[in-house]
Structure formats: C-alpha cells, structure tokens
Amino acid sequence: MLKLSNIQTFYGNIMALKDVSLEVSEGEIITLIGANGAGKTTTLMSVSGIVPPKTGEIFFMGRPIHSLSPDQIVSLGISQVPEGRRIFPFLTVMENLDMGAFLRKDKDGIRKDLEYIFALFPILAERRNQPGGTLSGGEQQMLAISRAMMARPRLLLLDEPSLGLAPIIVRKIFEIIRQINAEQNTTVFLVEQNANLALKVAHRGYVMENGRITLSDSSANLLSNEAVKKAYLGI
Numbered sequence: 001m002l003k004l005s006n007i008q009t010f011y012g013n014i015m016a017l018k019d020v021s022l023e024v025s026e027g028e029i030i031t032l033i034g035a036n037g038a039g040k041t042t043t044l045m046s047v048s049g050i051v052p053p054k055t056g057e058i059f060f061m062g063r064p065i066h067s068l069s070p071d072q073i074v075s076l077g078i079s080q081v082p083e084g085r086r087i088f089p090f091l092t093v094m095e096n097l098d099m100g101a102f103l104r105k106d107k108d109g110i111r112k113d114l115e116y117i118f119a120l121f122p123i124l125a126e127r128r129n130q131p132g133g134t135l136s137g138g139e140q141q142m143l144a145i146s147r148a149m150m151a152r153p154r155l156l157l158l159d160e161p162s163l164g165l166a167p168i169i170v171r172k173i174f175e176i177i178r179q180i181n182a183e184q185n186t187t188v189f190l191v192e193q194n195a196n197l198a199l200k201v202a203h204r205g206y207v208m209e210n211g212r213i214t215l216s217d218s219s220a221n222l223l224s225n226e227a228v229k230k231a232y233l234g235i
C-alpha cells in the first residue's frame with residue numbers, strides 16, 4: 001500500500017532522513033520505533049507531504065505521491081494524527097470532527113462515520129458542544145484520532161499517541177487503534193517512543209537510528225531481539 005524508496009529529507013542543510021526505505025501492506029499495523037530525534041516524525045511528515053523528501057520516491061497504492069501537496073495526499077486516503085494532538089482548541093468537538101471531513105461530500109457516509117466514532121468514544125458524544133481545548137489530554141488524543149478518521153483514511157499515520165497520557169488511557173487508545181484496524185480495514189503506520197506498547201499492537205516493526213532504518217522484523221521477533229530489548233525495552 002505504501003512504499004518509501006531511498007528517501008532523503010532535509011531541514012535546511014540538516015539531513016534528517018538518510019536513504020529511508022520501508023513498506024506497509026494493506027491491513028497491517030506497522031510501527032516505527034527509535035530514540036528522540038531519530039527521524040520518526042520526519043518520516044511521517046515526508047509521507048503526508050508536510051516536509052517532502054528531497055530525493056527518493058514514495059508510492060501510495062502504486063501511485064507516486066512524493067511531489068503532491070498535503071491536501072492532495074489527504075484526498076487520496078492518508079490522514080495524519082500529529083504529535084501533541086494539535087486539535088483546534090477554540091472549536092467545539094463537533095467542529096473539530098467536521099474539519100476532518102472537510103474534503104468529503106458523501107453526507108450519509110459522514111453521518112455513519114460520526115456514529116461509529118461516537119460509539120468508540122462516547123465521551124466525545126457527551127462533549128460534542130464543548131471547545132476542544134477544555135478536554136483532558138486523553139480526550140484530546142481521542143478527538144485527534146477521530147478527526148483523522150472522519151476523512152475516511154485508508155492509511156492512518158499516528159505520531160506518538162501515548163505521549164504524556166496516563167497508562168490506563170494509553171491502554172484504551174491502543175485498544176481502539178487495534179479495533180479501528182480490524183473493523184474499518186484501516187491500515188496503521190504508528191510512530192512511538194513506547195516501543196513495548198507499539199510492538200504489542202503492531203504486526204511488524206522498523207527501528208530507526210540517526211535517520212536510518214537499522215532493523216526490520218515481525219513484532220514478535222523484535223520483542224525478543226536482545227539489542228532491541230536493551231536499547232528500547234529497558235530489559
């Protein structure tokens with residue numbers, strides 16, 4: 001479904017991604033793990049067109065997307081949930097969700113997706129008229145995921161959904177990620193510093209160090225890999 005082929009991405013003169021290649025198949029949850037500053041967020045930003053790669057190619061459903069604008073990429077079926085949620089704090093929950101469906105015209109589909117989201121996160125239904133900024137951190141993460149889902153993505157890019165949240169909320173969010181993947185046939189590309197959690201929910205994983213992919217394997221193998229255990233799992 002998604003293929004990154006030798007991409008190099010820069011911030012000015014700084015090369016943040018060095019020859020990154022990876023693949024995501026339809027229906028998978030894959031995770032990219034790595035330390036602070038390894039280049040995980042930049043990888044997602046390259047896919048969504050916010051920080052396009054300088055060289056290399058990105059294909060989505062067989063189509064090159066590395067030269068498209070972010071809105072064109074969204075319209076093809078890729079939505080990103082950014083690190084730190086970035087919901088619209090002065091818009092209500094409902095207005096935030098409407099923004100997610102901005103490019104859609106299928107009113108019936110939008111209504112159905114809204115019902116699905118309110119069933120997943122009943123708290124959002126209760127708070128639909130409240131400004132997004134008044135929600136707790138966990139509720140804002142739920143809203144950010146829901147806003148992205150309102151675009152009906154085929155591929156969901158999730159950047160550090162566990163960041164700053166209490167363990168019980170994180171567990172709930174990860175259960176929902178699994179549920180969305182299974183029930184909505186949404187492919188998930190998950191970036192996480194919490195490698196333990198991410199590898200438990202993902203089918204496969206990539207490890208990134210200093211802008212390069214250094215390891216790729218099934219989650220089960222990565223969880224039992226001695227180097228991964230030592231560097232990322234604290235075992």
Ligand code: ATP
Binds near residue numbers: 011016036038040
């Ligand atoms: P984190 O978990 O801290 O978000 P990360 O693995 O997602 O880390 P990136 O945010 O992709 O890493 O950063 C990769 C490299 O690019 C780092 O060296 C970082 O300092 C640099 N970088 C990121 N954003 C910018 C920017 N806007 N301008 C300049 N350099 C940047």
